Amino acid sequence: MLIFSLSFHSIFEGMAIGLQTSAIGVWTSFSAVALHKFIMAFCVGIKLASVNPKIAFYVICMVTFALVSPIGIIIGIVVTEASWEEASGSGLTVACLQGIATGTMLYVTFFEVLARNEQKDPPSFLNFLAVLTGFFIIAGIHTMDTHSLAQNTMEP
Secondary structure: OHHHHHHHHHHHHHHHHHOOOOHHHHHHHHHHHHHHHHHHHHHHHHHHHHOOOOHHHHHHHHHHHHHHHHHHHHHHHHHHHHHHHOOOOHHHHHHHHHHHHHHHHHHHHHHHHHHHHHHHOOOOHHHHHHHHHHHHHHHHHHHHHHHHHHHHHOOO
């Protein structure tokens, strides 16, 4: 069930990348999703190893988890390209899908990961610092990407 729910979530993460209309948007989303996916893959690997599954099951779970984000990216690209071709309602379709993708990421972060962590351990200053550090890493990546975009678009 864990792999299914994370795979469903990963499809929307991929869509968040595929729905971007600028290169800087793609790279910003890719950076954030790649960092998140790396940590989640590590956690899934640890969780699977703790239940001691057969190697075939372990490989199937990890390959599934690895492939669903690219599937989401493809879905996002197809939707974005199709909406560009049919000018009417294109912005609404992309905006709705971006909202759903962003909403699933926020939901999983705040109501699944952080809430589950709070149930296991009482809130601590270390937990707060970890969340704050993660926020600043993602904000820093976004700021660097935005800054490089501003430099590339300035006229000489």
